[in-house]
Amino acid sequence: MATIDDVAKMAGVSKGTVSSVFSKKRPISQQVTERVLRVAQELGYFPNHLARSLAIKRTMSIGLKIPLPPDGTMTAFDTQMINGVIKECTKQGYRVVLDTLPEQEDPTMYSQDPVDGVILLNPRKNDSRIKRYRKMGIHLVLVGRPDPHDESISYVDNNNTEAAHEVGDYLLRNGHESILFLNAAADMTVAQDRRQGLSEAYRLHGLSLRDECVMYYAHTNGTDYGYMSILNTYGKLSYTAIITDTDRVALGVLRAARELDIKVPEQLSVIALSNDAILAQDMNPRLTSVELSAEKLGDEAAKLLIEKINDSSVHRQVIIPAQLVVRESCSVFC
Amino acid sequence: MATIDDVAKMAGVSKGTVSSVFSKKRPISQQVTERVLRVAQELGYFPNHLARSLAIKRTMSIGLKIPLPPDGTMTAFDTQMINGVIKECTKQGYRVVLDTLPEQEDPTMYSQDPVDGVILLNPRKNDSRIKRYRKMGIHLVLVGRPDPHDESISYVDNNNTEAAHEVGDYLLRNGHESILFLNAAADMTVAQDRRQGLSEAYRLHGLSLRDECVMYYAHTNGTDYGYMSILNTYGKLSYTAIITDTDRVALGVLRAARELDIKVPEQLSVIALSNDAILAQDMNPRLTSVELSAEKLGDEAAKLLIEKINDSSVHRQVIIPAQLVVRESCSVFC
DNA sequence: CTGAAAGCGCTTACAG
DNA sequence: CTGAAAGCGCTTACAG
Known part of the structure; x- marks a missing residue:
C-alpha cells in the first residue's frame, strides 16, 4: 500500500499538506489539492486508519462485550442490543468490536484494547472487569445495573x-x-x-x-x-x-x-x-x-458511551420502561 | 496511561528490553524480567495494542461485513454465522469488527480499515466491494459464491x-x-x-x-x-x-x-x-x-481468511452441505 | 542478555 | 497557504 510519504514525494509537497488535503483541517489551495488527490488516486492511496489513531489517540471504535455461554448462542435480546449499538455508533462514526469471551479470557487482561470505550453486557455481582477497566482508564457503560449499586457508573437498564x-x-x-x-x-x-x-x-x-x-x-x-x-x-x-x-x-x-x-x-x-x-x-x-426494547437499550448505551468519551466527567443512568403487551395467552377472569 | 517509556525509565532498562519482557521474543534475565514486571504492575502499564499493530503491521482483527436492511434486523442465519466467525477468530487470537453498513457507506471507501482481512456476507451480482478490496490489497473471503464465478476468490457456501x-x-x-x-x-x-x-x-x-x-x-x-x-x-x-x-x-x-x-x-x-x-x-x-449450518459457514470463513492472511497465495472454496431434516410438516403419500 | 536507533504511517504545533 | 520536525507507543535488526 502507498503511504502518505509516497504521495507527498510524488506530488512534490510535504506530508503535512497531504494530511491536510484528506483531513481538511487546514485550508489547502485548490491547485495543490487537486494535484494531491490525483496522485493519491494513481497510487491507490488510502489513509491508514491505524497510524491516524495512534497520532490522535482515538480509534473511533468501541468494544461491545457480550459474554456468551459455552454453546455460544445469542438470544434475540443480544442481537437486538447489538443492532442498537451498531446503528448508533455508525451514525456517530464509530466502529464496533464485538467480543463474546467469558470474563476470564477478556483480552484487556493483557493489553489495552484498541477502542475508545467499552459497553459491558450482563454485569455480574462484583464484576471484576468493572474495576479493571476503571483502573486502566477505559470508558465504560453497562447494560444492566451494577451490583453493588454505584451511581458513578453509567448504565442503561429496564425497570x-x-x-x-x-x-x-x-x-x-x-x-x-x-x-x-x-x-x-x-x-x-x-x-x-x-x-x-x-x-x-x-x-x-x-x-x-x-x-x-x-x-x-x-x-x-x-x-x-x-x-x-x-x-x-x-x-x-x-x-x-x-x-x-x-x-x-x-x-x-x-x-x-x-x-x-x-x-x-x-x-x-x-x-x-x-x-x-x-x-x-x-x-x-x-x-x-x-x-x-433491547434495541433501544443498545442505542442508549452507545449514546452514553460516546458522550462519556467526549467528556469523561459525565455519568448518567437511563432506564427504559418495559411494556406489557396483552395478546392471547392469558385468561382474564374479571 | 503509562507507556513503555515510563516503565523502561523507572526500571532502569531500555524499552527494547521492556518490549521483550512482554513479548518474550528474546530471552531476558530472570532478574530484569521481575523488576520490569513489578514496575509495570505499579504503574498500571499495559502494552498499547494500537502502537504494536502499527509496528508489526498486523492488527490481529478481521472485519465482518453484514449489510443489513434499513430496519436493521438480523436473521438467525446472521447471528449463527457471526457466532461461528467469532468463535474461530477468538480461538486463533483475532478480534472481530462488525459492520452492518450498506454497500455504499462502506468505511473502506475513505480509509484503510484497521483489520487484517475481511469476511463479506451476501455478495451481490458484480459486487463493487470485491474489486475495491482487491485493489486495496485487503484479504477477502466471501460467504456465498461470487457472481460472476471467480475461482481466485476464497469463499464458503452451501450447496x-x-x-x-x-x-x-x-x-x-x-x-x-x-x-x-x-x-x-x-x-x-x-x-x-x-x-x-x-x-x-x-x-x-x-x-x-x-x-x-x-x-x-x-x-x-x-x-x-x-x-x-x-x-x-x-x-x-x-x-x-x-x-x-x-x-x-x-x-x-x-x-x-x-x-x-x-x-x-x-x-x-x-x-x-x-x-x-x-x-x-x-x-x-x-x-x-x-x-x-450457518455457524459452520462462519467458522470455515474465518479459517479461510486467517489462512489467507498467513499466506496470501492461497485461495480455496468450501461447500457446506445442507441437510434435509424431516419432521412433521409434510404429508407423505408413498 | 541488553541497548541505541531507526522505523511503522500518520498529526500537529510552530514558523514563515 | 505550506514545510520541517517532533511526537504517538510500540518493534526489531544491528551491535556488543
Missing part, C-alpha cells in the same frame, strides 16, 4: 423490578393465586430484580411468593428450559400461570402444554418477559409479553 | 442448487405437483441457485416450474412475507406444498394457515430452508426443514 411487579399484579388481579416463575440465571442482577418485583406484587395481594415456584435458567437452551420445567413440575406444583424469562422459553412451555394436553390460556396462562416481538406475535396462541 | 433440488424432488416424489416457493431476495445469488435447483427437480419429474409460483423476499420481516404470501395466493394459485426461505417465513405461513383453516400438513405441506433448528423443532407442527 425490571417494576415490570415484574406489574406482571405479577396483572396475573393476581385476574384470579391467579400461584404462578410459576421461570427466571433468568441466578447470578444475573436482572433475576434478582424481577424476583423482588414479583414478590412485592404477591405481598400487595396479601400472598407470598414461595421459593419452589421460582426456577433459574441454567445450562440449556431457552426452549428446553421451558419444556422441561413444565414436564417436571406440572401436577406436582400447583400453578395456573407461568412467567417465562424469554419468548423462547415460552415456546418450550407451549410445546410441553400441547403434549400434556393442557389448554393455553384456559388452563394455563403464559406471559413472557420477551425480547422478540415478532416471534411472540406469531406464536399460537399469540403471546402476552413484556417488551424489553 | 444451494443441490439442496433445492433435493427438497423439490422430495416433495414431487410424495405426490405434490405444484409448489409455492417463497424464495430469498431476487438479487441474491442464493435465490438464483435455489430456483435453478428446484427447476431441475421439476424437469426430472417431467414437469416445469412456473414463474408465478416463485416469489421473492422484499421489504418486510420474514413472518409477514410468509403470512401475506399465503393470504394473497391461496385459492388463486393451486399448490399443495410450500418451500420457505427461512423458518420465520414458515411461521408466518402457519399463522395464515390457521386463520384460513388450512390443515398442515394434511392440506398443505411446508418445508423451510431453515437456519434456526431450535425454532423449527418447537413449532407446531414441528417443521421439516433444511439445516444450513
